[in-house]
Amino acid sequence: MFTTNPFDDDKLREECGIFGVSRGETASAIVALGLHALQHRGQEAAGITSWDGHDFHTHRAMGHVAGNFDRDEVIRGLPGMSACGHVRYSTTGETSLRNVQPLYAELNSGGFAVAHNGNISNAMKVRRELIRRGSIFQSTSDTEVIIHLVATSSYRTLLDKFIDALKQIEGAYSLIVMTPEGMIACRDPLGIRPLVMGKLGDATIFASETVAFDVVGADYVRSIDPGELVIVTNDGEIRSHRPFGETHARPCIFEHVYFSRPDSIIDNSSVYSVRKAIGAQLAIENPVDADYVIPVPDSGVPAAIGYAQESGIPFELGIIRSHYIGRTFIQPGDKVRHLGVKLKHNANRALIEGKRIVLIDDSIVRGTTSLKIVQMMREAGAAEVHMRIASPPTKHSCFYGVDTPERTKLLAHKLDVGGMQDFIHADSLAFISIDGLYKALGEAKRADSQPQYCDACFTGDYPTRLTDQDDVVVTNQLELLAERVG
Structure with a gap:
């Protein structure tokens, strides 16, 4: 499937x-x-x-x-x-x-x-x-x-x-x-x-x-x-x-970034308003000279609006989503699979061709999605493809109810920002800072002594003990030691 x-x-x-x-x-x-x-x-x-x-x-x-x-x-x-x-x-x-x-x-x-x-x-x-x-x-x-x-x-x-x-x-x-x-x-x-x-x-x-x-x-x-x-x-x-x-x-700070629906209120804050503020802060920290701001649908839309309003660059829908395509259970070959990708999202070629664009997305996990998006924009004739991410680099796994890949599979764990940019083939790549994310949430900055949110996926600062995870690490180390001794 x-x-x-x-x-x-x-x-x-x-x-x-x-x-x-x-x-x-x-x-x-x-x-x-x-x-x-x-x-x-x-x-x-x-x-x-x-x-x-x-x-x-x-x-x-x-x-x-x-x-x-x-x-x-x-x-x-x-x-x-x-x-x-x-x-x-x-x-x-x-x-x-x-x-x-x-x-x-x-x-x-x-x-x-x-x-x-x-x-x-x-x-x-x-x-x-x-x-x-x-x-x-x-x-x-x-x-x-x-x-x-x-x-x-x-x-x-x-x-x-x-x-x-x-x-x-x-x-x-x-x-x-x-x-x-x-x-x-x-x-x-x-x-x-x-x-x-x-x-x-x-x-x-x-x-x-x-x-x-x-x-x-x-x-x-x-x-x-x-x-x-x-x-x-x-x-x-x-x-x-x-x-x-x-x-x-x-x-969890990621509720504001991605998980919750934008029309929800989380801890007395409008998710939509926070995401627009994140986009505005992202524009302040990481400006780019471009013709259009384009969201990665649907989660990147509020941040892209905020980025466009702060930067003065026009907001446009450069990726069009079909709402009538669900899942398919066939297992086609690679060529048919590639064509099937465009059933749900397709580049707005008439808008993008010859233009410098800045794509706004909420996060980069493995990087495979960002790679596909940049490729789609280039195939549509974009002159330049810049990417701005409305969260800091995701470097650590979550153990609090989010299905995060193993840390070794997170792109930001393996590569610095420059290496990530090369991996997705973008002309530039930048993330909002951790302090910038807190500022968008109404805080002056992240308090290092007592952080106001769980941001472990970005900082590695886990707010509770990870007993089961620690046991797994110890067991693996003992097994490795036993192999070496044997």
């Missing part, structure tokens, strides 16, 4: 999207609509779990929300006034139905369903210990360790068991949990992954992004604070708990 979109094969893949409704009429139908709006956060699989006051009901499927949850019989099979859902792109665990969320288990306290956005960075270590103590796992997902930690906790109340479980895990998580006692929404102590709360009549709604509220007609109330647990009881009471004490928040 491959995709005809030449610009989708070299992007960082978002972790997941979650959506929950408590005390809402036709809750599962509302969740399905919300998941449609979050489809960009995960396109491998989707699932919804509902609670009707007596029983839990679950439907999970591989593929998109559309086609799996737009049928009346599916929604009718998910009755109740509470429901939560999940769209998935796997970052841990194999791609199979048993890993599709929400995950559900029958505990001593009753049913327990959980939808998770993020990645638990000590999941393998915790899993090994749980298995040693007798736990039997049904999936390979890191999320399942939460269920087992709750089930085996010695605390008395379900809330205390849940908090006990959270205090044993590391990494990034935004969670929506359904129990017979009500719905719990929580965010990790650093707030790495986003989570927001809204209202729709008497219903309380939680989602990864505010755009999901827009789709279902809900009002945005606020973001869930880092380290906060919000509980909605069955009678509608809303309680807030902060079991982790004071923490220094480090939300």
Whole structure:
């Protein structure tokens, strides 16, 4: 299988999207609509779990929300006034139905369903210990360790068991949990992954992004604070708990650069406005003499608008996207594959021919996408092709729920900017600085002592321990030593 979109094969893949409704009429139908709006956060699989006051009901499927949850019989099979859902792109665990969320288990306290956005960075270590103590796992997902930690906790109340479980895990998580006692929404102590709360009549709604509220007609109330647990009881009471004490928040900076939809509000900032500001700062730091500013669709558009407005260079659509071409499951030869690339994106030759252009994209990962884009522009007759990137070089892997290639496969890890420019065959290449990115987000600069965001993919400054990753490194070193001794 491959995709005809030449610009989708070299992007960082978002972790997941979650959506929950408590005390809402036709809750599962509302969740399905919300998941449609979050489809960009995960396109491998989707699932919804509902609670009707007596029983839990679950439907999970591989593929998109559309086609799996737009049928009346599916929604009718998910009755109740509470429901939560999940769209998935796997970052841990194999791609199979048993890993599709929400995950559900029958505990001593009753049913327990959980939808998770993020990645638990000590999941393998915790899993090994749980298995040693007798736990039997049904999936390979890191999320399942939460269920087992709750089930085996010695605390008395379900809330205390849940908090006990959270205090044993590391990494990034935004969670929506359904129990017979009500719905719990929580965010990790650093707030790495986003989570927001809204209202729709008497219903309380939680989602990864505010755009999901827009789709279902809900009002945005606020973001869930880092380290906060919000509980909605069955009678509608809303309680807030902060079991982790004071923490220094480090939300993911890449949500503003690429992951979130531009029409969302993340941590009280308009994503669209931030991306325009990033483009403007990019123009200040890295000007170029060109005829047109051209975005790489679709993620490069807001930054390109900002770059054009700041630089005074006209903004033009030099790459035209067809919105009617989906995936193809054929495996053609290289020549046909190359032709298929142009089904979805094609150069606007009449505009580009003979012109000096500056392309704006959000990031460079492996570099293969940028190489294709520059080649496309040159084949269309561009006199000069310059590239400006609306994020610093991606030099480090993410371990917080983003499917990043191994560090050795990241172009910025292997090459300096000059080498990257030669690799993609551009006339010039430049990135926004890390301080410039922070400035676009409303900060004076990056605070080295206590950075305001998680920017580990650019700086290598990971805000939490990476227990599983460290164990892998140690194991590899021991195996290498053993080979040398042997």
